[in-house]
Amino acid sequence: MDVSCWDGTLSLNxxxxxxxxxxxxxxxxxxxFPPWLWVNVPKRPFVASQQVDGFLSLENICLIRPSKVxxxxxxxLEEEExxxxxxxxxxxxxxxxxxxxxxxxxxxxxxxYSASYRVPVLYFRGYYSDGCxxxxxxxxxxxxxxxxxxxxxxxxxxxxxxxxxxLNRPWYxxxxxxxxxxMKLLFLGEAALAEKRVAIELYLVSWFSVVGQVIGLRIPIxxxxxxxx
Amino acid sequence: xxxxxxxxxxxLQFSPFQSFVDEGFWHRLSSxxxxxxxxxxxxxxxxxxxxxxxxxxxxxxxxxxxxxxxxDESEQSSVPAISLGNRNxxxxxxxxxxxxxxxxxxxLDKKSLLKEEAKKIWEDIHTGKAVEDSAVLLRFLxxxxxxxxxxxxxxxxxxxxxxxxxxxxxxxxxxxxxxxxSEEADSVSVACNGWRNSSLTAGxxxxxxxxxxxxxxxxxxLKDWEACQGDGRKQVLFGFYDPCHLPNNPGWPxxxxxxxxxxxxxxxxxxxxxxxxxxxFADLGVSLVGEAVITIPQGWRDLQCVPNAVGxxxxxGRHISRVINLAKSMDPAMLxxxxxxxxxxxxxxxxxxxxxxxxxxxxxxxxxxxGTLGCQVARMLMAWGVRKxxxxxxxxxxxxNPLRQSLYTLDNCLNGGDFKAMAAVKSLKxxxxxxxxxGVVMAIPMPGxxxxxxxxxxxxxxxxxLHELVESHDAVFLLTxxxxxxxxxxxxxxxxxxxxxxxxxxxxxxxxMRHGSGPLNSSNDVKAExxxxxxxxxxSLALADSGGERLGCxxxxxxxxxxxxxxxxxxxxxxTVTRPGLAPIASSLAAELxxxxxxxxxxxxxxxxxxxxxxxxxxxxxxxxxxxIRGSLHQFSQMTLVGHAxxxxxxxxxxxxxxxxxxxxxxxxPAINHPTYLEDLTGxxxxxxxxxxxxxxxNNETDDDDDDDDDxxxx
Numbered sequence: 001m002d003v004s005c006w007d008g009t010l011s012l013n014x015x016x017x018x019x020x021x022x023x024x025x026x027x028x029x030x031x032x033f034p035p036w037l038w039v040n041v042p043k044r045p046f047v048a049s050q051q052v053d054g055f056l057s058l059e060n061i062c063l064i065r066p067s068k069v070x071x072x073x074x075x076x077l078e079e080e081e082x083x084x085x086x087x088x089x090x091x092x093x094x095x096x097x098x099x100x101x102x103x104x105x106x107x108x109x110x111x112x113y114s115a116s117y118r119v120p121v122l123y124f125r126g127y128y129s130d131g132c133x134x135x136x137x138x139x140x141x142x143x144x145x146x147x148x149x150x151x152x153x154x155x156x157x158x159x160x161x162x163x164x165x166x167l168n169r170p171w172y173x174x175x176x177x178x179x180x181x182x183m184k185l186l187f188l189g190e191a192a193l194a195e196k197r198v199a200i201e202l203y204l205v206s207w208f209s210v211v212g213q214v215i216g217l218r219i220p221i222x223x224x225x226x227x228x229x
Numbered sequence: 230x231x232x233x234x235x236x237x238x239x240x241l242q243f244s245p246f247q248s249f250v251d252e253g254f255w256h257r258l259s260s261x262x263x264x265x266x267x268x269x270x271x272x273x274x275x276x277x278x279x280x281x282x283x284x285x286x287x288x289x290x291x292x293x294x295x296x297x298x299x300x301d302e303s304e305q306s307s308v309p310a311i312s313l314g315n316r317n318x319x320x321x322x323x324x325x326x327x328x329x330x331x332x333x334x335x336x337l338d339k340k341s342l343l344k345e346e347a348k349k350i351w352e353d354i355h356t357g358k359a360v361e362d363s364a365v366l367l368r369f370l371x372x373x374x375x376x377x378x379x380x381x382x383x384x385x386x387x388x389x390x391x392x393x394x395x396x397x398x399x400x401x402x403x404x405x406x407x408x409x410x411s412e413e414a415d416s417v418s419v420a421c422n423g424w425r426n427s428s429l430t431a432g433x434x435x436x437x438x439x440x441x442x443x444x445x446x447x448x449x450x451l452k453d454w455e456a457c458q459g460d461g462r463k464q465v466l467f468g469f470y471d472p473c474h475l476p477n478n479p480g481w482p483x484x485x486x487x488x489x490x491x492x493x494x495x496x497x498x499x500x501x502x503x504x505x506x507x508x509x510f511a512d513l514g515v516s517l518v519g520e521a522v523i524t525i526p527q528g529w530r531d532l533q534c535v536p537n538a539v540g541x542x543x544x545x546g547r548h549i550s551r552v553i554n555l556a557k558s559m560d561p562a563m564l565x566x567x568x569x570x571x572x573x574x575x576x577x578x579x580x581x582x583x584x585x586x587x588x589x590x591x592x593x594x595x596x597x598x599x600g601t602l603g604c605q606v607a608r609m610l611m612a613w614g615v616r617k618x619x620x621x622x623x624x625x626x627x628x629x630n631p632l633r634q635s636l637y638t639l640d641n642c643l644n645g646g647d648f649k650a651m652a653a654v655k656s657l658k659x660x661x662x663x664x665x666x667x668g669v670v671m672a673i674p675m676p677g678x679x680x681x682x683x684x685x686x687x688x689x690x691x692x693x694x695l696h697e698l699v700e701s702h703d704a705v706f707l708l709t710x711x712x713x714x715x716x717x718x719x720x721x722x723x724x725x726x727x728x729x730x731x732x733x734x735x736x737x738x739x740x741x742m743r744h745g746s747g748p749l750n751s752s753n754d755v756k757a758e759x760x761x762x763x764x765x766x767x768x769s770l771a772l773a774d775s776g777g778e779r780l781g782c783x784x785x786x787x788x789x790x791x792x793x794x795x796x797x798x799x800x801x802x803x804x805t806v807t808r809p810g811l812a813p814i815a816s817s818l819a820a821e822l823x824x825x826x827x828x829x830x831x832x833x834x835x836x837x838x839x840x841x842x843x844x845x846x847x848x849x850x851x852x853x854x855x856x857x858i859r860g861s862l863h864q865f866s867q868m869t870l871v872g873h874a875x876x877x878x879x880x881x882x883x884x885x886x887x888x889x890x891x892x893x894x895x896x897x898x899p900a901i902n903h904p905t906y907l908e909d910l911t912g913x914x915x916x917x918x919x920x921x922x923x924x925x926x927x928n929n930e931t932d933d934d935d936d937d938d939d940d941x942x943x944x
Contacts, residue, residue, distance in 0.1 A: 031508070062287050092539045094396045096242040096478050097546065104287060129290065131250035132553045158578060160571050163564075169252060170558045170567070177579065 006187065008180030009118035012053070014200045018120075019056050019111065022204035033217075034058065036111075041166050055166070056111040056204075061217075063105040063142055104129040105142055109215070111204065112165060119179040120204060122211050123164055123171045136161065136172060144216040159214075174211055183207060238398030238522055244473040246279075246291050246369075246481040248386040248542055253295030255375070255382050255555055258327065261298060262375055270333070273325040274299065277369055279434075280317040281470040282505040285515055288480070289472035291321070291369060291388070298325075316431045319470060321367040327375060334374035334383055334550075339541065346370045347389040347538030354489045355532045360451045363435035366485040370540075380556040386542040390484035394526050394537070397487055402477065402519035405502060409440075414513050416446040421468075421504060421511040424448045434470040435486055438502055454494060464500060466518065471503035479503045479517060488536075491523045498522055562662035569661065573614045586614055588827055593617040595698055597673065597718050598708035599649040600624075601807075602732050604636040605816030606706055607657060607666075613824055617665045618657065619702065621695075622649040623672040633809055669698065675713040676879075679902040688901065689894050696721055704728040704823060707783065708816075716880055717897075719782050723747040723881035724889060728833050730823050731783045732815045734807045739815040742857040743822055745780025745874050746833045748883035749890075779874035780836070780856050782881040808862055818858055825854050837871050877911045884911055 010018065023036040041053040091097065110123040126134035126142065134142075136159065164171040186206050208217075266273075278292045326342065328334040350368050353359040359366050373384040406414055417438060424430045430448075437449040442463045449457060457465050467490060473480030483501060490496055503517040528534040544551050557563050570586075577584040594615055596603050599622035607618055625646030631637045634649075636656035641647045650668030657666045671691055674680075680688045699705055699721040707715045707729065715731065722729040722744060729744035829835040835854050855869035876882050888896045888910060899906040 034508070062284060064286060091543070092392050092396070093240055094242055094390075094393070094484070095539060096244045096475075097543070098244075127252070130248060130551065130553070131252060131254075131293075133252055133555070133558060135557065158574075160574070161567050162571070167253075169256065170564060175575070177575075 004188075006184060008182075008184035008187075010120075010200055010203050011118070012113055012115070014203065015113040015120060016054070018201050018204040019054075021201040022111075022208065023056060025205060033061070039110075053113075055113065057109070059108040061107045061109070063107065064102055105134060105138075107142075107215075109217070110164070110171070111208075114176050117176040117179065119176050119183065120207055121173050121176045121179075122215070123173045124215060125171045139172065142216075143214065147214045147216060174214060179207070182210065186210065238400045241397045241399040241402075241519075241521055242478055243390070243481050243484050244288065244475055244478045245540075245542065246386075246388040246472065247288060249290035249292045250384070250553075251292065251294045252555060252558065254293045254297055255553070256559065257295040257298050258373070258375055258382075259377055259380075259559070262327065263377065266327075268329055270327060270329050273327065275323045275325045275371065277321045277323045277367075278318040279321065279367075279470070279472050280319055282472050282474045282480075282515070283507060283509070285474055285507070288474045291367075291386070291472070292318075293371075297323075316425060319364065319432045319434050321364045321369065321434075323369040323371060326370075326372045328372070329374075331374050331376070331383065334372065337372050339372070339385075339387070342370060342372070343387050343389055343538050343540060344535070346387070347391060348535045350389060350485055350488075351391065351535050352532070354485075354492050357493075359489050360454075360493065363433065363451055363489075366435065366489060367482055379554070380559045381552055381554040383550055383552045385550045388481055388540040388542065389538045390481060390540045391488040392537045392539055393487070393523065395524050398522045400520040400522055402479075402517055404476070405513035405516040405518045408518035409513070410444065412444040413440055413446060416440070416444055417502075418511040418513060420446045420448045425506075425511070434482065436468045438466040438468045440464050440466075466500045466502045468502035468504050471505050471516070473503070474505065474515070476515075476517070479519065487521060487523060491525050492529055495525070496523070497525065565661060566663045569614065569663075583828065585828060589614040589824070590616045592704055592827060593619070593702040594823075595619045595621065595702035595705045596708055597621050597706065597714075598710065599634075599636070599653040599668075600630075600708070600710060601633045601812035602708035602734070602816050602819075603649075603706075604634045604653060605813050606708060606732070606819050607653065608635060608660070609817055609820035610823070611657065611661055611664055613820060616663065619667045619669060619698065620650045620653045621669040621671055621673075621698065622653070623670055624649050626652055633812060635813075669694075671695070673709065673714045674717055674897070674901055675711070676716050676900050676907060677713055677904055680898075685898060689897065692717065692894070692897050699725050699727060702727065704730070704827075706819060706823075707731040708819075715783055719744065719784055719880035720885060720889060723782060724749075724886050726833060728823070728826055729782070730819050730826075732819045733783075734811050734815060736806065737808050737811065737862040739811050739818075739860050740857065741815050741818040741822060741860075742783065743780070743826060744782040744881065745785075745856075748779065748874070748881060748886055778836075781872040781874045782878060784880040785872060785875040785878040811862060814860065818860075822855070822858070829854055837869075879907045879911050882911055 019036075019038060023038065026033070027035045036056045036058045038054055039057050041055070043053070105126055105128065107124060107126045111120050112123055113119075114121045124139075126139045128134065158175050159172050160175045161170050161172050163169065183203070183206070190206070275293065275297045277297060278294065280289055282289050324346065326337060328337065346368055350359070350366060353365045353368075368389065370387040370389065371384060372387075373382060375382050405417070409417060417440070420438070424433075424436065430436075430450075433450065435451055437451060437454065437457055438446060439449055439457050440446045440463050444463075448468070467486060469480075469482050469486055471480040471482065479501065480503065483503070486501070487499060490499055499521045501519055501521060503519070504511065505515045505517075506512055507515060526536065529536070541548065557567075573584070573586050573589075577586065592615060594610055594617065596606055596618065599607075599620045603620060603622065607620060610618060626634075626637045626641040626649055627646055628642045630649075631639055631642065636653045637649075638656075641652040648668070648670045650670050654666040654668040657664050671694060673695065674688050674691050695717060699718065705718060705722050705727050707718050709715060712733075715733075719729065719731075724747060726747040731740070731742050731744065733740045826832060826835065837854060837856050853869070855871075857870040857872060858867060859870060860867035874881060876884075879885060885907070
């Protein structure tokens with residue numbers, strides 16, 4: 001397809017293909033991370049579509065935060081005073097008690113296809129090591145410094161909270177309304193170097209090279225350069 | 230950190246299990262509690278999941294997901310489970326005690342609950358079940374209280390471990406790669422990977438590692454123990470999935486494993502393998518092998534003699550319960566707020582960067598009239614992010630109202646009809662729970678409606694109340710259904726210099742206008758005035774004491790708007806019906822005009838700007854800020870007009886305002902009681918002529934019949 005008349009979007013089938021390509025290249029080029037997994041979405045009874053629906057998932061990415069030094073730690077858990085009475089033995093000599101607690105933040109990422117915008121959307125959420133969800137202001141502290149810049153300056157990239165299309169719980173996402181515009185620009189730029197065609201299988205790879213910057217997941221150069229695969 | 234107790238080894242210290250509860254578990258529990266369990270608080274069998282450690286710096290957790298709760302066959306599972314096979318989800322059985330009250334939660338006998346679970350483990354060891362299905366060694370306990378009003382969950386895990394007395398000691402503990410020869414290590418890795426990759430064994434957390442004299446390693450089930458004896462086995466190690474990452478301590482599962490080993494097979498020295506992984510493959514550098522020395526406690530042969538148990542999870546080192554609050558993601562009201570905010574932010578990001586959402590959400594709006602106009606304006610304001618809305622109306626919802634007054638339904642009409650102001654507030658809250666809406670049931674005192682001396686007190690009280698309402702709000706919308714009911718509000722708004730928007734309907738025509746600023750300075754506006762004076766913006770000098778440049782109010786219009794005569798047909802006052810489409814159109818324009826005023830740098834003092842170049846610095850994507858908008862459905866036309874303030878206006882002239890400020894009730898009572906008072910004061914006769922015909926409308930109003938439902942008024 002000629003880049004000049006392409007509108008920057010892709011179909012669900014193209015998304016599935018691009019997802020496969022993306023996951024494969026990721027596994028090869030980014031072995032420090034676990035692989036992206038494809039999750040099939042069970043068909044809903046009232047949806048007539050014959051297409052296989054699904055999304056890419058990367059979960060339990062752990063981010064170790066330095067432990068707070070000061071004593072007055074603001075805990076995300078409310079603490080209660082009632083516990084054991086002094087008589088009761090809760091631990092024994094064989095129990096290891098660690099005094100130094102690192103705060104661990106975990107992140108899940110899903111790449112989901114948006115039928116209305118016809119582009120992929122990155123959904124993500126963060127949580128503490130006990131499962132309690134992270135709020136956006138806490139997540140923003142975890143994002144790389146360049147990401148804050150990108151979010152502020154670009155009118156195309158912003159984080160919103162919306163219900164995950166399949167899990168029915170609020171997740172954060174990078175709003176897709178500008179995606180087709182900048183994908184077209186991105187491919188136009190690349191087409192200037194190479195052929196004029198749009199290699200749609202590489203859509204997600206290119207897409208992620210931008211989106212990944214916001215969340216701090218960088219794509220290694222190898223993934224980007226290998227266009228012969 | 231091992232304690233030196235006796236020669237021969239230090240006490241083996243185990244790293245406790247850590248719990249992790251996915252949000253989905255709480256969602257599911259809430260839903261089950263609400264829909265299925267009700268007040269039944271009998272214990273529930275649940276499933277936990279864990280996997281061997283896969284990160285050199287972070288331990289793995291015992292995880293609960295929404296799938297941990299029992300599955301209902303009747304429930305359609307529309308949620309895809311991210312299935313990794315049993316590879317990373319080794320199931321362990323658990324039990325949940327979820328109480329109905331916080332008191333019951335705190336009153337649970339934790340000691341005996343722990344003992345009960347420990348007893349089950351003990352029995353499984355003695356009967357041999359633990360050999361067949363070793364996951365039962367990791368049986369756990371969870372107590373919880375789900376507060377479904379506040380969306381907070383109190384919970385506490387226990388991982389029962391049978392206590393050895395005296396404790397187990399460790400002779401040696403080192404990385405597996407240092408324990409085995411390199412041949413053995415390779416073989417062990419291969420065997421472990423095979424065990425982990427087979428769906429039959431991936432979920433079996435306890436196993437035997439048998440190493441032959443030729444360094445070949447095989448992994449066997451625990452029940453093959455007897456078969457592993459002899460046959461020239463060089464060594465047999467007891468392996469288990471270790472969630473812990475620490476280099477000097479094994480994980481919690483080893484505790485009950487050792488209990489099993491010494492009970493069943495009577496071993497006093499045990500070689501164990503803490504199996505840990507890296508990126509999905511066995512990592513013998515991180516995995517540990519150790520030699521433990523056990524003194525079999527007295528009485529352990531006896532099934533009846535259950536050892537003591539420990540295992541309640543510490544909360545940051547303390548023996549207290551945990552609480553997690555999920556209101557932000559579960560409370561529908563909070564979700565509605567996020568969604569609404571998102572909507573507005575998108576508007577700002579994409580189309581109107583200078584949209585001031587904070588200002589909108591903090592502006593207090595007073596709506597006088599909760600009829601066709603009032604209902605629509607309230608909804609529009611909420612859509613714009615306005616959160617503070619007061620509605621004033623003394624009427625009740627009549628049977629024909631719901632059709633045209635968009636906040637009411639049939640239920641509001643029953644039993645004589647709810648008070649409109651209160652029904653409207655309730656309806657607004659149902660649409661958007663975070664709105665701060667108040668209702669005031671009150672009649673607006675009107676000129677030309679004389680009151681008896683007995684009623685004087687209460688009418689003055691109403692005036693005072695209205696005065697306070699105007700003072701305490703930032704913007705006032707005049708949305709009533711008669712002309713004379715707008716008089717007092719217009720006066721009070723001019724007096725207090727508040728943003729005032731009037732909307733009025735004819736049969737097929739409407740008027741939406743913003744009142745100009747008041748004639749006299751109020752202390753609030755001194756700053757604004759001086760700023761404008763300094764900027765020298767001629768167009769905005771709308772506050773000269775002469776009143777010449779001030780924009781007019783609703784009552785100024787009639788006298789000084791000569792251009793109105795063609796568009797403004799005098800409408801038949803007997804007619805009480807308007808085209809249904811008019812009210813929504815007028816209400817929408819009123820709300821939009823209001824938003825524009827808020828964003829204009831000069832606010833209430835803004836003149837009419839013809840083009841967008843003269844906007845004083847901010848974005849004004851919509852261009853002009855009209856004074857009056859008059860529209861007609863007869864020709865589907867609309868035009869904007871300008872009318873300046875009249876020095877003889879009965880509502881906003883300096884004469885009248887000064888008189889009001891000076892004389893208070895001595896001004897109000899005559900104005901209400903004597904038809905000619907205002908006319909004499911300002912020199913007008915118009916009001917007197919209309920006043921007599923208002924007596925008819927007055928009757929209609931108080932009867933609360935069908936004629937009341939249209940905000941018809943003479944324009």
